[in-house]
Amino acid sequence: MKGRLQWGALHLVFLAVLLGMAEYAATRRWLDPTFFGQPSGVIAYLWHALATSKFWVDLGWTLAGVASSFLLGSAAAFAVGLAFVRWPNAERFADPYFNALNVMPRIALAPLFILWFGIGLGSKVAVGCSLTFFIVLSATVAGIRGVSQDHVTLCRTLGAGAWTTFLEVTLPGAVPVIFSGLRLGLIYALLGVVGTEIIASEKGLGQTLAYLGSTFDINGVMALLLVLALLGVSIVRFMSWLEKRLLHWQ
Incomplete structure (x- = not known):
């Protein structure tokens, strides 16, 4: 201490x-404070913003988009990753298509998502989910396949069923690699949601950030960038804490 x-x-x-x-x-x-801002002005903006309901509404809107996109993208990625490990031929068939989708710049496709899902929360979730999915998918497949096959063979030799072996050996052994993907996926979900909010949104920190930049309120821009940086650090800290809790047996 x-x-x-x-x-x-x-x-x-x-x-x-x-x-x-x-x-x-x-x-x-x-x-020049016009271009770089001033610490006293940033603190004054934050002090005023924290006392207004709009800031908390925008923060809640952004966090809702991040949480939704992360949960949906991670769940879908985990399910597809398990399918790929169980049926390697399915992975071999889908690999070129997934690679083609993965290399597409999703932020550049954000206007298309906005056209499909509107300027509400749906387009932000779509972009964040598309960014999270491929990161978590790669980590899931790599983590499960990286588990020692000697341990799996030993469990089967001792009479353990496939489900028991997966829950007791495979999944705990894959947790470190999977959590590396989850941690990175959560950060990319934040980037995708905020980036799409900057392009077009009803609410959110990204929409406010775009407005402040267009009005040359540099102190406000720096203040919101500070808030987003603190959100990113908090996300990494939370995921690291959760990983340690799940890996306490090590």
């Missing part, structure tokens, strides 16, 4: 010095 407090204090001192230097540089006009 003492080490954590010291480490946290070191980070606070570093951030305070960094913000102080940025504020001084902006005050002396070494950095």
Whole structure:
């Protein structure tokens, strides 16, 4: 605990010095606040935004899109990954088509998703889901196939059924690799949702970010970028904590 407090204090001192230097540089006009913003202006914008309902509505809208796209994309990817492991010929047949879909720039296809699903939450979920799916699919297949076959053979020799072997040996052994894909998939779900919101949306942090950029409110842009960065860090921390909880047996 003492080490954590010291480490946290070191980070606070570093951030305070960094913000102080940025504020001084902006005050002396070494950095033009019109293009780079000013720490005091960013803090003032955040203070005002946190007191308004619009910010929380936009935040909830974005988080709902991220959660929906991540859950749908991960569930579909896990199901397809299990099918590919169970029937390798199906993977061999679908591989060229999946590769072709995977290399398509989904953000560039966002206008098409908006045309199909509208400017509501559906288009954001579609883009985020398409980004999450292929990442989690690759991690699922690699994780399950990376499990030691000696352990699987031993379980079968001892009379364990296929379902028992999967739940007790294969799945726990594949969790580290699968969670690497889930962690990255969740980040890409956030990127897909916010990116689509910037293009066209009814609500959301991305839509507000696009408006602030068009009105040259750089302090507001920097403030929302800070919020999105904190969301990304929180997502990674949560997934790492969840992985440790699931792998406590190691």
